[in-house]
Amino acid sequence: MSNLIDKHEFKDSAYGQLARIGKALSSPKRLELLDLLCQTDRTVEILSRETEMTVANTSQHLQVLEAARLVRAKKQGRFVVYSLADALVSDFFRAFRVLAEDRLAEIEQLRRRFLEAGADLDPVDAEALIDRVQKGEVVAIDVRPIEEYKTAHIPGALALPLQELKRRLSELPRNKEIVAYCRGPYCVLAIDAVRLLRARGLRAHRLEASVQDWRARGLPVAIGMEQSSIKALQRRAR
Amino acid sequence: MSNLIDKHEFKDSAYGQLARIGKALSSPKRLELLDLLCQTDRTVEILSRETEMTVANTSQHLQVLEAARLVRAKKQGRFVVYSLADALVSDFFRAFRVLAEDRLAEIEQLRRRFLEAGADLDPVDAEALIDRVQKGEVVAIDVRPIEEYKTAHIPGALALPLQELKRRLSELPRNKEIVAYCRGPYCVLAIDAVRLLRARGLRAHRLEASVQDWRARGLPVAIGMEQSSIKALQRRAR
DNA sequence: CAAATAATCAAGCGAATAATTGAATATGTC
């Protein structure tokens, strides 16, 4: 009977365990890491570069997330690849974001202040997008790094990472509307892409939703590379 | 253009705002307060008594929750009544608890160690409960404080706060099965109730679900006082 | 208007946390 615990211990440690998850979500940098891992798996070094932290610091934050069982570490050769512990975590993170945006008007204000310069980057209606892509009315481009595209992307979207966008402008039709998307509301890749495209005289818009938001609405998601993107790569290789 | 912000500021403060919610959820005591407020509104003093904290400390924690817009304070006379900012918060808290239980096996172990003494307090099948209550096969009792019962309870359940249980034992039929419920998995009221009833020779079981869990499953919820509970009160008044 | 009550504020202390730095541990390559 030595391992019996009393009411207070029970309550305190039950809430204490819950708080472990809360603590993991209480640091901006950890949330950024989690958001990145929602897109695709990554090594410590890549994560440290993307979040602009030292490797040691990144490693420590990742260990906090791991202790809360939100992410998992897997050793591959001399790399350690971190990934979400479960798809449920991605869903939860989205719910967390929605709650936060709902509660904290400050986030919305921030976004507006940031977007002010680029005028309206008119968010696009998600439901209508797939049809218009299939009909060839618009070209959807995924401006995230290629690994994230491979993990999951919007069906019919062209893989066109922001870094390559300037060099590959000729691949885009000048007479069609272009819709760019990235990791979601806090990601600036699509915003940059739209600004660049508009500066070159193209009709570009931004889809604010991420692939995860897309999936959460019950819309289909594609994985791997698509023919159109492979062809584009081959054209460039020549 | 002075209020424009750059990418880094945007990203940092967006995640910073998110982290405010995370911080609010990172303290066991704050989670306990939130869990209590999911049941019903309360004044600072009552909350401080229920969580066994000083009033000043309770007040401070509540202000953190308020800053994260998870709860709302309303001055009523010389009391300040805190309540959930929104019903969404209750849903989110449940999702948070589910995620935590899913991730942290430690919580389940804790519960098992705690329940060991009382043997199995056989959790009851929620779906079947309503029918059995209506057919008169079982008596459901809500052992939370009466205010929480009034805010929301399982239809047909008798309001029988744990504190009054000992005195009002005679109201319970000795030949029927009794199902007690309280605030949910981390609440010990129903556990105590079942132990007491069993010690008196009654056939008692515990429903682990809270009213909120009940509602989340799409099952009906009643508010206010029910006839059966009012009659019981009147019988006692005579 | 004074007394009592409810809640908040302000100051202070010890513990926990985030980030830096440099060393240590694996792992793969020459």
Added chain:
DNA sequence: GACATATTCAATTATTCGCTTGATTATTTG
């Protein structure tokens, strides 16, 4: 087996957090 690379560990510092104590601000009651 020496070396380079990826990651973690350990020690340090500045900051933040949780909690206590005592004073202060509202509001009701006598």
